[in-house]
Amino acid sequence: MANVVWHKNFRILLDLTRDDLDHPEFPGLWDLIYATDRFYGRRSVPVSERDLQCGGVCRDMGVEAPMHLRMRGGRREAVHERREDEERHSVPMSDEHKAYQERILRAAHEGGFGGDSEVRTRVGRTWIQTDTLVEGADGRRIGWEVQLSTIDESGLRGVRARAGKAAKNGITPAWHTDRLAYAQRNDTHWTRSDRLPAHLIARNGDLRIVSGFRALDFWHCDTSAVYPCPDGVRRCGKAHATAKPRDVFFDDMVRQTAAGTIVPIQFRAGKTMHRYWVTSADRDRLDDLHGNDTRLPADRDIAPASGASRNRPTCRPATDPLTNHAPKDLPYIPALPLQPPPPAIEAASPPTVEHINRARQRSDGTIGLPSELITLQRAADDAHLKLQHLSDNLERDVQRRVWREAAEAVQAAVTHYARTKRLNRYEVEARLRQLVRNPTQ
Ligand SMILES: [Zn+2]
Ligand SMILES: [Zn+2]
Numbered sequence: 001m002a003n004v005v006w007h008k009n010f011r012i013l014l015d016l017t018r019d020d021l022d023h024p025e026f027p028g029l030w031d032l033i034y035a036t037d038r039f040y041g042r043r044s045v046p047v048s049e050r051d052l053q054c055g056g057v058c059r060d061m062g063v064e065a066p067m068h069l070r071m072r073g074g075r076r077e078a079v080h081e082r083r084e085d086e087e088r089h090s091v092p093m094s095d096e097h098k099a100y101q102e103r104i105l106r107a108a109h110e111g112g113f114g115g116d117s118e119v120r121t122r123v124g125r126t127w128i129q130t131d132t133l134v135e136g137a138d139g140r141r142i143g144w145e146v147q148l149s150t151i152d153e154s155g156l157r158g159v160r161a162r163a164g165k166a167a168k169n170g171i172t173p174a175w176h177t178d179r180l181a182y183a184q185r186n187d188t189h190w191t192r193s194d195r196l197p198a199h200l201i202a203r204n205g206d207l208r209i210v211s212g213f214r215a216l217d218f219w220h221c222d223t224s225a226v227y228p229c230p231d232g233v234r235r236c237g238k239a240h241a242t243a244k245p246r247d248v249f250f251d252d253m254v255r256q257t258a259a260g261t262i263v264p265i266q267f268r269a270g271k272t273m274h275r276y277w278v279t280s281a282d283r284d285r286l287d288d289l290h291g292n293d294t295r296l297p298a299d300r301d302i303a304p305a306s307g308a309s310r311n312r313p314t315c316r317p318a319t320d321p322l323t324n325h326a327p328k329d330l331p332y333i334p335a336l337p338l339q340p341p342p343p344a345i346e347a348a349s350p351p352t353v354e355h356i357n358r359a360r361q362r363s364d365g366t367i368g369l370p371s372e373l374i375t376l377q378r379a380a381d382d383a384h385l386k387l388q389h390l391s392d393n394l395e396r397d398v399q400r401r402v403w404r405e406a407a408e409a410v411q412a413a414v415t416h417y418a419r420t421k422r423l424n425r426y427e428v429e430a431r432l433r434q435l436v437r438n439p440t441q
Contacts, residue, residue: 003015003016003017003056003078004016004054004055004056004059004127005052005053005054005055005067005069005078006052006053006054006055006059007033007051007052008051008052008053009051010051010125011125011126012125012126013055013125013126013127014029014033014055016076016077016078021033022122023125030076033051033052033069034069034071034076036051037050037051037052037068037069038069040068041068047066047067047068047081048066048081050066050068052066052067052068052069052078053065053066053067054066054067054078054080054085056089057088057089058080058085058088058089060129060162061088061158062158062161063085063088065080065081065082065085065088066080066081066082066085067079067080067081068081094148094198095198096148096178096196096197096198096201097146097148098198099198099199099201099202100132100144100146100148100176100201101117101131101132101144101146102202103201103202103207103250103251103254104132104134104144104146104254105117105132105134107250107251107254107255108134108135108254108255108258110251110255111254111255111258111259113134113135113136113137113255113258113259114134114135115132115133115134115135116132116133117131117132117133118130118131118132119132119133121133121169121171123165123169128143128162128165128166128169128171130143130144130145130166130171131143131144131145131146132144132146133171134254134257134258135258136257136258136259136260137258137259137260138260139170140172140258140260141170141171141172142171142172142174142254142257142258143166143171143172143173143174144174144175144176144254145162145163145173145174145175145176146175146176146177147175147176147177147179147182148177148178148179148195149177149178149179149195159175159185159187159188160187160188163175163187163188163189172257172264173188173189174189174191174253174257174264175188175189175190175191176190176191176192176193176209176250177190177191177192178192178193178194178195178196179192179195180192183211183212186272186273186274186275188275189212189264189266189275189276189277190211190212190275191209191211191212191213191253191277192209192210192211192212193207193208193209193210193250194208194210206249207249207250207251208247208248208249208250209247209248209249209250209253210247211245212276212277213245213246213247213248213253213262213276213277213278214243214244214245214246214276214277214278215243215244215246215278215279215282216241216242216243216244216278216282216285216286217241217242217243217244218239218240218241218285218289218391219239219240219241219242220237220238220239220240220389221235221236221237221238221239221240222235222237223235227240227242238385238388239289239385239388239389240289241282241285241286241289243276243278248262253277256279257277260280261279261280261281262277262278262279262280263277263278263279263280263283264276264277265277265278265283265286281393285396288387288388288396288400289388291384292384293380293384293407293410293411368431369417369428369431369432369435370417372413373410373413373414373417373432374432374435374436376406376409376410376413377410377432377433377435377436378436379406379409379410380403380406380407380409380410381436381437382406383399383402383403383406383407384403384407386399386402386403387399387400387402387403410432414428414429414432
């Protein structure tokens with residue numbers, strides 16, 4: 001039996017413990033569904049061809065488990081058709097799993113954050129069931145899902161769908177395991193600890209995350225660099241980032257994800273989507289590396305000394321995958337995505353109103369674009385390149401503003417030029433970038 005039933009055709013979850021099935025918007029829902037199910041029964045329609053499935057652990061594990069309804073002693077009951085589905089419910093949560101739930105809540109509490117286990121979050125007509133939900137700073141919600149080696153591996157399905165649904169609804173999914181095979185999956189941001197007995201997990205002592213967290217190494221692609229250039233054989237002179245595995249304490253992970261100082265990132269390398277956790281400082285610096293004139297990183301205030309988090313989304317939408325070229329000899333620590341290589345930068349002064357006005361007026365007949373547009377684009381690229389080479393946070397904040405202004409200047413000039421010449425703005429911009437960044441092509 002299960003208390004939560006999934007209606008395949010209505011696409012809603014039904015909570016049998018509530019009179020209205022937790023759907024006050026549909027009066028008489030139980031009567032309708034129960035009568036329909038009995039009608040199917042009288043017509044000998046197989047349970048698997050009817051409307052109802054288990055909406056509890058079976059669905060959580062990605063198993064479609066047919067159910068039928070009955071009344072017993074005035075109580076509503078949903079019954080699994082298959083014994084193996086019913087047995088899935090009787091497997092008690094392991095002591096290790098319970099120890100993790102308690103540890104997460106304790107660590108969160110010590111960091112000043114609340115939370116609860118087995119939380120059901122209403123989402124439209126359905127729910128999201130979260131193993132342990134931590135309520136973090138600035139409305140941040142971290143949904144911990146613990147999947148230990150004690151569970152049946154075949155049961156772990158639909159991870160990406162569940163994690164995606166949580167993320168879409170404001171819950172940052174944080175899946176933790178002690179099983180190597182899970183940690184190597186790329187379907188969500190897995191963290192892994194060594195396999196430990198419940199009494200050690202429950203204790204206050206060190207519990208380490210041994211995979212899933214990375215420190216980003218920002219480096220300059222010159223002759224002294226230790227990593228190969230991810231873009232090619234030669235040194236390109238740009239800044240790159242390489243992700244290196246690093247252990248963190250489990251309790252710190254719980255608290256810092258809640259605070260927003262550890263955040264998930266994802267990027268594509270070849271056909272694989274890589275997902276892991278980094279500090280928000282590393283993520284911000286990576287944003288500076290990836291940004292371009294039309295997709296500037298969010299403007300940030302000078303970071304406070306406390307390291308308190310900025311109010312930024314902690315989960316990137318999967319629709320915006322970062323492209324990447326992983327060096328072949330570093331399969332598990334690929335360098336992160338990069339900008340196209342810039343040309344040798346000429347000394348370019350920051351753009352001024354005068355620059356922009358002149359860009360609007362003059363045109364260089366030999367290349368088809370005003371030379372002032374080229375000057376502005378060079379200034380913006382130069383400012384971005386400078387930003388990529390800075391490591392100091394304050395200097396980067398200042399330089400990010402310089403870049404932002406330069407990028408806005410060139411964007412405005414391109415818009416104005418395209419409009420007055422009745423040209424396609426996108427094409428003007430693409431041509432300009434090609435002229436500035438790859439002048440030989
Ligand atoms: Zn079930
Ligand atoms: Zn390079």
